[in-house]
Amino acid sequence: SQTPVITIDGPTASGKGTIAHRVAQVLGWSVLDSGALYRLSALACLDRGVDTADEAAVAAVARELDVQFKGEHVLLEGRDVAARIRDEEVGNLASAIAPQMPLRNALLARQRAFRCGPGLVADGRDMGTVVFPDAPLKIFLEADVAARAERRCKQLKEKGFSANLANLMKDMEARDHRDRTRSVAPLCPALDANTIDSSTLSIDETVSAVLDLWSRTP
């Protein structure tokens, strides 16, 4: 496919989602929040009481996911679960099942199907390394764990969830460690990725950095 893709990979709460949406908005492109697919798979397993150690069963759930993305809304079998998939419990379960190869394979075609129209901004952990290895621009978005925990804390409180900074930081470090050290599609920059450290950058500055790189991409 000739549709251009900008991939944005990075650890949890590095701002990938926000940056991806802003960049897509400016360019008039669509977005893929690949983490949402892992979270939706985790949520569907929880709701159906699927044993998440049963890799074939988890993959079957992912393959059959009836999901629609409509702006801010994420519909799972017609019900809006946008808030529920942001729950830390769901995020942690998503990270726990994410190393399963049958699950990742089940989600691969689904993710690539988002590549249509004028362009796609895809955020996740392995967008540049596995899902869109031919992307013309790959970003690896970092931020130190304290900055990320503070952002997530603020985000959760804004959405009316209770949040504890110390606990968040601990969970975040554990999840990052798991994402970075797993043998299957670990979180790591693609060889041709541009790393941006957003610890001290505002959202606008980070968006500008990405757009600047895009304007210089042949």
Ligand code: C5P
């Ligand atoms: O990005 P987000 O926090 O929503 O992702 C939830 C979990 O899904 C991550 O911790 C990671 O384990 C997994 N994931 C993944 N590959 C992706 C996106 C997310 O393994 N491309």
